[in-house]
Amino acid sequence: MKLSVIVPCYNEENNVVPFYNAVMKELKNIDLEILFINDGSRDQTFNKLKSLFLKDNEHVRIVDFSRNFGKEAALLAGLKESKGDFVSIIDADLQQNPKYIIDMLKILENNPDYDCVAAYQNVRKEGKILTFFKDCFYKLINRMTEIEIVRSASDFRTLKRCMVDAILSLPEQCRFSKGIFSWVGFNTYYMPYTVEERASGESKWSFWKLFRYAIDGIVAFSTTPLVISSIIGIILCFVSFIFIAIIVIKTLCFGDPVAGFPTLATIILLFSGLQLFFIGVLGQYLAKTYTESKHRPVYIVKNILEKESFKDE
Incomplete structure (x- = not known):
């Protein structure tokens, strides 16, 4: 069994090394590749990633974009380049602890009927106003579309190769991954997890970006x-x-x-x-x-x- 860990990176120069250390510590007994997607970072992220590659090219692979194309593009690139039988998607800021990947793999190995394990926040650590708007979005999109997007479910998940191939078969350019994960079907187990503090830096998601992302999701999956x-x-x-x-x-x-x-x-x-x-x-x-x-x-x-x-x- 080989595991591919997809890590989108945008201006994460202070996080990629601690993230790599955390992954290697938690997943040291697993045959894995860590696939960093440098999404046009403007800081020293790529240089830090290159140093990791020179240190450990057995596990580290890097896809370097020509400019910033957004997280959706980074996720697609990671899925296309991944080689593992299982594929995990995780952020580089260490808010999503790599230790949960072990739990995901155990669920998939012990339950053959499941094709994906998706993590959701059991306790949201964000403002009440943002939580209110997010709840409204999930209620709205679930009523408007034939798919169901579980509230608070994140892109932090582990997929079997069969589900990855199904996602890659969709040729659309305007991508909304949360909707695509649900649209392709397959059996998904939703696992609660606790969000930790960012190791460094600030979130790249402003309220306006989240609003535009919500509009894209509704337009992509509902008329x-x-x-x-x-x-x-x-x-x-x-x-x-x-x-x-x-x-x-x-x-x-x-x-x-x-x-x-x-x-x-x-x-x-x-x-x-x-x-x-x-x-x-x-x-x-x-x-x-x-x-x-x-x-x-x-x-x-x-x-x-x-x-x-x-x-x-």
């Missing part, structure tokens, strides 16, 4: 917003006809004056706002279609450091 737009448009058309009929009857039959500027301005603003909102919803789907139609690669690899290529050099 419900388009259906809602159509339904609301039809309802507003009927309401408009009713109001027109009421105004005409009141004016012709009873001589009541039509309400003035405030009412008219409010109605115009309301309908203009709704139109712009639904045009924006439509634009999100058109943008994704436009991106997919260009067939650009999800990422570009600048260099791969592994034992074979090192020998060739």
Whole structure:
């Protein structure tokens, strides 16, 4: 049994060495490769990774991107380059302790029916406002889509090769891994874990980035917003006809004056706002279609450091 540990890295110069030491300590009795994906880091992350490779090219492999393509691209690259029968995805900041990988492997080995073990936070260490919005997102996307994304489930998981191959068979460029993990099916065991403090640095995920990520997830796996737009448009058309009929009857039959500027301005603003909102919803789907139609690669690899290529050099 060989294990591939995929580690996306973006500006993690102070974390990659402690992470490597932690992995080698916890997984020392396992045949493994540690596949670092340098996602266009702007600090000394790549140099630190290269030093690890020169120290231990038996276990360390490095995929170096030409620029920052995002975590989704790094995950895809790691899955494509992985060679193990089991593949673990974990962050480099040590908030996800490598010791949990041992528990995941035991679950998969002792339960052949399971194809994946996904970790979720049993206690969330974040602000109440962020937790509220995340809960709203999970409720919303689970109602809008046919897939189910478990609340608080992270990308920290271990997969069998059969599930990895299924994920790689999806050619889409606009990727939302949490949805893809659920869409491909397979039996997943959800294991609680405790998040630890970052070894160094700050989270790369701002509220705005999380919001955009949530929108991408909904657009990627649901057309419900388009259906809602159509339904609301039809309802507003009927309401408009009713109001027109009421105004005409009141004016012709009873001589009541039509309400003035405030009412008219409010109605115009309301309908203009709704139109712009639904045009924006439509634009999100058109943008994704436009991106997919260009067939650009999800990422570009600048260099791969592994034992074979090192020998060739």
